[in-house]
Amino acid sequence: DAGVTQSPTHLIKTRGQQVTLRCSPKSGHDTVSWYQQALGQGPQFIFQYYEEEERQRGNFPDRFSGHQFPNYSSELNVNALLLGDSALYLCASSRAANRGNEQFFGPGTRLTVL
Amino acid sequence: AQSVAQPEDQVNVAEGNPLTVKCTYSVSGNPYLFWYVQYPNRGLQFLLKYITGDNLVKGSYGFEAEFNKSQTSFHLKKPSALVSDSALYFCAVRDSSGGSYIPTFGRGTSLIVHP
Numbered sequence: 436d437a438g439v440t441q442s443p444t445h446l447i448k449t450r451g452q453q454v455t456l457r458c459s460p461k462s463g464h465d466t467v468s469w470y471q472q473a474l475g476q477g478p479q480f481i482f483q484y485y486e487e488e489e490r491q492r493g494n495f496p497d498r499f500s501g502h503q504f505p506n507y508s509s510e511l512n513v514n515a516l517l518l519g520d521s522a523l524y525l526c527a528s529s530r531a532a533n534r535g536n537e538q539f540f541g542p543g544t545r546l547t548v549l
Numbered sequence: 550a551q552s553v554a555q556p557e558d559q560v561n562v563a564e565g566n567p568l569t570v571k572c573t574y575s576v577s578g579n580p581y582l583f584w585y586v587q588y589p590n591r592g593l594q595f596l597l598k599y600i601t602g603d604n605l606v607k608g609s610y611g612f613e614a615e616f617n618k619s620q621t622s623f624h625l626k627k628p629s630a631l632v633s634d635s636a637l638y639f640c641a642v643r644d645s646s647g648g649s650y651i652p653t654f655g656r657g658t659s660l661i662v663h664p
Binding site: 466475 | 581583585590591592593594595598600639643645649650651652653654655656657
């Protein structure tokens, strides 16, 4: 079992550019959540996808958008990058059936905006 | 609304001594509580969770946590710390009722175990 995988590992962009981050969930998981983790902070929830729909969204602007594919993998897109978007972006997968299910996290994508 | 607090930014303990990392929470209904660990430049790894049942929960790597409903706490403990336990620890809470599927994470506590 490969667990949750994310790509790329690191990314450097300049202000105003757009970026796409990718995530493949753990085998058997159907729900994918994205988090932003700034240095020295806990993960901040961006949004969650289930059955290819955005099920819940955190307090992030519309510049942050996502998608879930039929195979449950997911993408996070960020448009018009700002310096403040520099962070570790974490993908987490889980099974939707029970809210008590823990999330399994990928290693993250380190985004640096210059 | 749900929230979680980790009152200590950093905990220092000598190897072989017991360790405690504190967490308190607030939810409208009954809580689902989680502990995760993060090593440098890595994602979060699940340690243990409380859903229902016994207040003392045992998890990975010898860690355990005690759910205390009256004090709304879920402190992480280990009887004998290892240098390799040094990492960032996050507590998370999710309300078992209501419409949210998302856990709220604390700011994290840096555990430093000295040789």
